[in-house]
Amino acid sequence: MSILKAVINAFRKTPDTVKYPYGPLVIPKGFRGAIVIDTEKCSGCGLCVRDCPAAGLELIKESRQDYQLIHYPARCAYCGQCEDSCARGAISHSNDLVEPTYDSDEWVVVLKHQSGD
Ligand code: SF4
Ligand code: SF4
Numbered sequence: 001m002s003i004l005k006a007v008i009n010a011f012r013k014t015p016d017t018v019k020y021p022y023g024p025l026v027i028p029k030g031f032r033g034a035i036v037i038d039t040e041k042c043s044g045c046g047l048c049v050r051d052c053p054a055a056g057l058e059l060i061k062e063s064r065q066d067y068q069l070i071h072y073p074a075r076c077a078y079c080g081q082c083e084d085s086c087a088r089g090a091i092s093h094s095n096d097l098v099e100p101t102y103d104s105d106e107w108v109v110v111l112k113h114q115s116g117d
């Protein structure tokens with residue numbers, strides 16, 4: 001292809017990049033966003049905690065009926081392993097973007113607080 005033809009083609013083409021922030025943000029299929037939980041499905045088994053490669057989850061367990069499943073978003077690698085590990089389909093990624101923080105050590109999300117009371 002001649003240089004002139006390549007230049008003309010380049011002018012005719014639509015942009016290869018997205019127009020964000022001037023156009024709508026399109027979340028791609030399979031995007032791994034913020035971690036969410038279905039508290040009805042979670043049994044507090046701890047498999048997600050065991051398999052998390054980034055210490056992004058913690059299970060504080062007093063008994064079968066008293067436990068908290070905690071997520072640390074600033075440690076999380078958004079790898080999807082917890083979703084794969086959960087046999088009950090309780091924990092998953094949403095399409096929501098994760099907000100930035102200046103206080104990563106204090107950023108703690110209680111995904112489930114089960115109390116036997
Ligand atoms: S989210 Fe799933 S793997 Fe994690 S503690 Fe609950 S049931 Fe177990
Ligand atoms: S997405 Fe990955 S890093 Fe984040 S909590 Fe789940 S297993 Fe851990």
